[in-house]
Amino acid sequence: MGIIESNLGIAQDKISAGLTAETTVELLELLRRPGLSAEEMLGIRLYPEFLPKGKDLYTPEERYLHFLWEELDRSPLCSAANFAIPFRRMIAKKLFKKCGKNFSAERNIRFNYGQSIEVGDNVFIHEGVLLDSKGGIKIGNSSALAEFVVIFTHGHSESDHQERSYAPVVIEEFCKVYTRSMILPGVTVKKQAIVAAHSVVTKDVPENSLVTGSPAAVVRPRKNEGKMNEDLGHVWLADGAFQTE
Numbered sequence: 001m002g003i004i005e006s007n008l009g010i011a012q013d014k015i016s017a018g019l020t021a022e023t024t025v026e027l028l029e030l031l032r033r034p035g036l037s038a039e040e041m042l043g044i045r046l047y048p049e050f051l052p053k054g055k056d057l058y059t060p061e062e063r064y065l066h067f068l069w070e071e072l073d074r075s076p077l078c079s080a081a082n083f084a085i086p087f088r089r090m091i092a093k094k095l096f097k098k099c100g101k102n103f104s105a106e107r108n109i110r111f112n113y114g115q116s117i118e119v120g121d122n123v124f125i126h127e128g129v130l131l132d133s134k135g136g137i138k139i140g141n142s143s144a145l146a147e148f149v150v151i152f153t154h155g156h157s158e159s160d161h162q163e164r165s166y167a168p169v170v171i172e173e174f175c176k177v178y179t180r181s182m183i184l185p186g187v188t189v190k191k192q193a194i195v196a197a198h199s200v201v202t203k204d205v206p207e208n209s210l211v212t213g214s215p216a217a218v219v220r221p222r223k224n225e226g227k228m229n230e231d232l233g234h235v236w237l238a239d240g241a242f243q244t245e
Helices: 003-017 021-030 038-043 060-072 081-095
Strands: 117-119 137-139 154-156 164-166 169-171 209-213 216-221
Touching: 003 021, 003 081, 021 038, 021 060, 038 060, 060 081
Parallel strands: 117 137, 137 169
Antiparallel strands: 154 164, 209 216
16 A cells, blocks of 8 residues: 555545544644644634624534645646545535535635535535535536636625525536536526526526526537437546545
């Protein structure tokens, strides 16, 4: 067993056992992010905890998991995909409301409440994605978000910024949302749909369609040549890397 595999085994044991301030500090050292004491970890509060929905939302363990997710991106091991992708998967399985098999997440993905995120099997999220999960986000089996996609699930009143509304976003099975698209609160992207790059999606996307533009509109059906589900070949990396859990 190599050092990467050994370190993943250590991380899995600590995360499975339930993180404490002490074991979180040990994992930070494993990530080459030393310097914090267990006492300092006990005092840390996350930015989302200061948002209206964040009061008393995080348990200590959830706080440590979220902290480790972000600290990985500041670690040299972030660039080691054979460590970083499995490590994020371990965190997601404990922190997210639901995490299916073969979840793969790249670097610099930000979310506020992992507890409000549900992902199915074989979901892939590329780098730089922002998930405003205050109102809830669901991503179905074999769907993917490309680089720098933004999903919003809340909004503000124009007359009083403190008045907020929340509505979930749902990405159904076998969908693809391409680079720098934005999905607004309450939208459902239905099964096998594609959102083209740089689109702003303000209303539901019909099944098996391609939408583009700002606001996004249907331009044609998806060119799936009669294929459905697994036959669409939603394998994200060469040789199905990280999709063999």
